[in-house]
Amino acid sequence: MDNFVWNDFGTLSAVDKTDKIVTVTNSEGEVRKMSIAKYKENALAVHQKAQSLIGKQVTIRTSQNTAEWSTQVWFSEIASL
Numbered sequence: 390m391d392n393f394v395w396n397d398f399g400t401l402s403a404v405d406k407t408d409k410i411v412t413v414t415n416s417e418g419e420v421r422k423m424s425i426a427k428y429k430e431n432a433l434a435v436h437q438k439a440q441s442l443i444g445k446q447v448t449i450r451t452s453q454n455t456a457e458w459s460t461q462v463w464f465s466e467i468a469s470l
Contacts, residue, residue, distance in 0.1 A: 392452070393452055393465070393466075395448050395449070395450050396448065396451070398413070398415050398419070398421070398449045399415040399416055399419070399446065400444065400446055400447075401413060401414075401439065401442050401444065401447045402415055402416045404436060404440050404442075404443060406425070407425075409424065409425055409426055410424060411423040411425060411432050411433075411435060411436045411439070413439055413449065413467060415447075421449055421451075421463060422463060423435060423463065423464055423465060424463075435466060435467060442467060442469055445469050448467070448469075449466065449467050450464060450465050450466035451463050451465060452465040
């Protein structure tokens with residue numbers, strides 16, 4: 390069973406990518422990250438999607454399938470509200 394936690398993230402203000410991490414930042418300066426090393430193909434798709442959502446109200450998902458990942462640090466998907 391998929392175990393995900395969705396949280397409103399506010400207005401997306403920035404999206405960044407290094408060779409290891411995708412980060413998203415909201416208008417309040419809060420940051421969430423996604424590991425490219427662990428989720429390469431999905432992380433690249435999420436990065437591309439997130440870029441199109443800059444300036445929009447978004448919700449982010451944090452997977453709880455492999456561990457209880459902190460919703461204050463990690464995310465695995467993004468969507469507009």
